[in-house]
Amino acid sequence: MAMNLRQNQAPLYIKVNETDNTAIIVNDGGLPKGTVFSCGLVLEEDVPQGHKVALTDLNQGDEIVRYGEVIGFADETIKCGSWIRGALVRMPAPPALDDLPLANRVPKPLPPLEGYTFEGYRNADGSAGTKNILGITTSVQCVVGVLDYAVKRIKEELLPKYPNVDNVVPLHHQYGCGVAINAPDAVIPIRTIQNLAKHPNFGGEVMVIGLGCEKLLPARIAPRNHDDILSLQDHKGFAAMIQSILEMAEERLIRLNSRTRVTCPASDLVIGMQCGGSDAFSGVTANPAVGYAADLLVRAGATVLFSEVTEVRDAIHLLTPRAVSEEVGHSLIEEMKWYDSYLRRGEADRSANPSPGNKKGGLSNVVEKALGSVAKSGTSPISGVLGPGEKAEQKGLLFAATPASDFVCGTLQLAAGMNLQVFTTGRGTPYGLSAAPVLKVSTRHSLSEHWADLIDINAGRIATGEASIEDVGWEIFRTILDVASGRKQTWADRWGLHNDLCLFNPAPVT
Numbered sequence: 001m002a003m004n005l006r007q008n009q010a011p012l013y014i015k016v017n018e019t020d021n022t023a024i025i026v027n028d029g030g031l032p033k034g035t036v037f038s039c040g041l042v043l044e045e046d047v048p049q050g051h052k053v054a055l056t057d058l059n060q061g062d063e064i065v066r067y068g069e070v071i072g073f074a075d076e077t078i079k080c081g082s083w084i085r086g087a088l089v090r091m092p093a094p095p096a097l098d099d100l101p102l103a104n105r106v107p108k109p110l111p112p113l114e115g116y117t118f119e120g121y122r123n124a125d126g127s128a129g130t131k132n133i134l135g136i137t138t139s140v141q142c143v144v145g146v147l148d149y150a151v152k153r154i155k156e157e158l159l160p161k162y163p164n165v166d167n168v169v170p171l172h173h174q175y176g177c178g179v180a181i182n183a184p185d186a187v188i189p190i191r192t193i194q195n196l197a198k199h200p201n202f203g204g205e206v207m208v209i210g211l212g213c214e215k216l217l218p219a220r221i222a223p224r225n226h227d228d229i230l231s232l233q234d235h236k237g238f239a240a241m242i243q244s245i246l247e248m249a250e251e252r253l254i255r256l257n258s259r260t261r262v263t264c265p266a267s268d269l270v271i272g273m274q275c276g277g278s279d280a281f282s283g284v285t286a287n288p289a290v291g292y293a294a295d296l297l298v299r300a301g302a303t304v305l306f307s308e309v310t311e312v313r314d315a316i317h318l319l320t321p322r323a324v325s326e327e328v329g330h331s332l333i334e335e336m337k338w339y340d341s342y343l344r345r346g347e348a349d350r351s352a353n354p355s356p357g358n359k360k361g362g363l364s365n366v367v368e369k370a371l372g373s374v375a376k377s378g379t380s381p382i383s384g385v386l387g388p389g390e391k392a393e394q395k396g397l398l399f400a401a402t403p404a405s406d407f408v409c410g411t412l413q414l415a416a417g418m419n420l421q422v423f424t425t426g427r428g429t430p431y432g433l434s435a436a437p438v439l440k441v442s443t444r445h446s447l448s449e450h451w452a453d454l455i456d457i458n459a460g461r462i463a464t465g466e467a468s469i470e471d472v473g474w475e476i477f478r479t480i481l482d483v484a485s486g487r488k489q490t491w492a493d494r495w496g497l498h499n500d501l502c503l504f505n506p507a508p509v510t
Contacts, residue, residue: 011035013053014284014463017068022052022084024280024362026463028446044081050280050362050426050444052084064089067283069315071368086364094350095317097336102329105321106381113299119261119485120268120419127200128268130419130437130484132259134168134252135202136245137193137221140176140214143232147172147209150245158250162257168249169434171196173503178510181215185507190216192389192503195415197221200270201435203259205252209245261486267301269484270392272413272421272436273376274307276406278354279361279426281443283372285472286424286459290441291378292473293422293480294397298380304397305386305413308404309339310353311373314366318374319399324381331385335401342506353404357427376424388504392416406431407502410438414501420484422476430454431499432492437483439490441476454491 011031013023025031030048047053052066058078063070072089120128134154138147147170154168175189193216197206206225210218212233222228230248235241273290275282294304306312312319313336323329343349353366363369383396389412392398400416402409406423410433413421419436423429426443428451441457442448448458457475461467482488492498 011037012464013037013041015055016066016284019065019068021054021056021058021063021065023055024050024052024284028444042081044079045083047083048362049446052280052362052364054078054080054082054084056080058084066368067371069367069371071371072365084364086359089364091351091365091367094314097316097333097340100317100320100329100333102320102326103323106324107322107379109381110295110299112301113266113296116266116300116481117263118266118269118481119487120264121201121203121259122262122264123200124204127417128264128419129201129203130269130486131166131201131435132164132203132256133166133201133435134205134207134249134256135171135197135199135435136168136207136209136249137171137197138173138176139193139208139210139216139218139221141172141174142177142211142214143209144170144172146232146238146241147245150242150249153242153246154249154253158246158253162253164257164259165253167434171435171501173501175503175505176216177211177214179215179505180508180510183507185505188388189503189505189507190220190389192412192415194221195389195391195417196411196435196501198391199414199435200417200419203256205256207248207252265301266297266481267395269297269300269302269480270305270417270419271297271302271480272305272307272400272410272416272418274406274409274413274421275311275373275376275424276431277361277425277427277429278358278363278369278372279443280363280368280372281361281460281463282424282426283368283375285462286426286441286443287372287375288469289459289462289472289476290376290422290424292469293476294376294378295380296473296477297480298378298395298397301395303392303395303417304378304380305392305400305416305418306374306377306397307400307402307409307413308373309335309401310350310366310404311370312336312399313339313350314370315374318371319377319382322380322382324383328382328385332382332399335385335387335399339401361426386416388412389415403504405502407499408504410499411501412504420480422480424459425455428454430492430495430497432490432497434498437490438492439476439479439483440492441472454495456490
């Protein structure tokens with residue numbers, strides 16, 4: 001991996017672990033049949049970029065090994081130098097959850113990183129924001145049309161008067177009525193909405209727009225102050241509704257506008273790590289670099305969230321030994337068990353992941369995807385576990401249980417208090433969040449060049465030897481501090497690319 005592919009275009013593959021019997025092709029566009037590598041390997045057929053090539057002859061039933069782990073079994077004989085197509089890989093059973101090692105290989109804490117700061121907005125509860133936003137929460141989907149109209153007016157008529165306020169963000173969701181509000185799993189969407197309203201980037205200025213007859217009472221979202229609640233059914237006509245919303249918003253804009261950035265320690269950051277549009281490079285370039293940055297953040301005292309249960313499940317045996325205690329290890333296992341049960345209830349299983357795009361990018365199955373995904377967690381001890389929609393209350397590396405869906409995961413990480421997200425992608429996605437900056441990291445050179453005005457950091461340099469994992473990890477860490485301080489803007493924020501929030505609601509809809 002020391003050669004510079006972009007200069008000499010030599011054929012290059014990446015073998016992650018010395019025990020691997022497969023490797024992925026690095027070259028843009030893939031490599032043709034007959035290509036000879038410096039080690040003497042000859043390709044028996046064309047192999048696309050990111051796809052696997054057999055490094056030895058494989059008989060039917062033989063283990064296929066990547067990352068030093070079995071990602072599947074050969075469904076037929078595969079000759080050395082041949083393309084290991086996804087259809088030839090039979091998926092193994094998931095790790096059993098009842099006998100996993102717990103807290104028996106807890107990493108020793110790395111030396112603390114001191115003196116790293118960012119310019120953030122200090123909140124009364126001690127948290128810090130990376131943006132200064134007026135967030136307006138809805139208690140029910142019924143009010144969304146009215147609120148959207150009001151937000152348009154707020155942005156046009158009021159926001160220009162308050163230049164220290166970055167944005168006005170309506171927190172839409174599909175919940176609130178027509179639901180089994182007292183069902184056991186209803187706690188997930190309800191606490192998600194409650195915690196979204198208290199996001200650190202909203203400066204403590206809670207504002208809830210309700211209808212007046214919904215099941216999710218607005219007081220459950222803003223229980224401390226009824227002045228934070230406006231119910232549309234209390235108003236005579238549409239114009240009165242809009243006028244009241246504008247007046248309520250301006251009161252909060254005045255207070256938010258008085259806020260200024262102050263120097264905050266890096267320990268005030270809550271950083272979410274997520275991947276979407278993953279490919280075979282994710283686990284060897286972007287995700288390990290993000291994992292290195294995660295370790296730097298933990299060393300600086302920050303809170304780091306990694307998530308996506310279905311993209312952790314098949315690598316759970318690598319994580320439970322890193323739990324700081326058996327209690328934390330058991331919590332990890334319980335989240336895996338809950339999700340296994342959830343999928344069974346829906347008559348689905350883990351084979352529903354990966355997506356067609358993931359497979360086109362070289363990922364054969366969810367086992368291979370999970371082994372690359374967990375690299376985002378770095379090497380730090382896992383200090384805690386959050387259920388879906390729970391708020392982070394401790395420092396260090398936390399597993400925040402979420403589905404793998406980009407939109408649902410992002411929403412739940414926001415509810416956990418995430419004030420900046422690092423998002424890796426191999427296939428490419430313009431995904432962004434209005435409530436917090438999203439820093440986009442590409443796994444490949446070709447994607448960063450193809451989407452030069454959407455990708456913030458190119459980790460593809462790792463594959464070609466132009467940069468190390470450590471180099472890109474430090475770049476991510478420093479860019480996080482710059483973006484959190486407002487010194488640098490992500491491409492998603494520059495273009496205003498912001499996805500809708502998407503609640504996770506496993507409870508019945510009536």
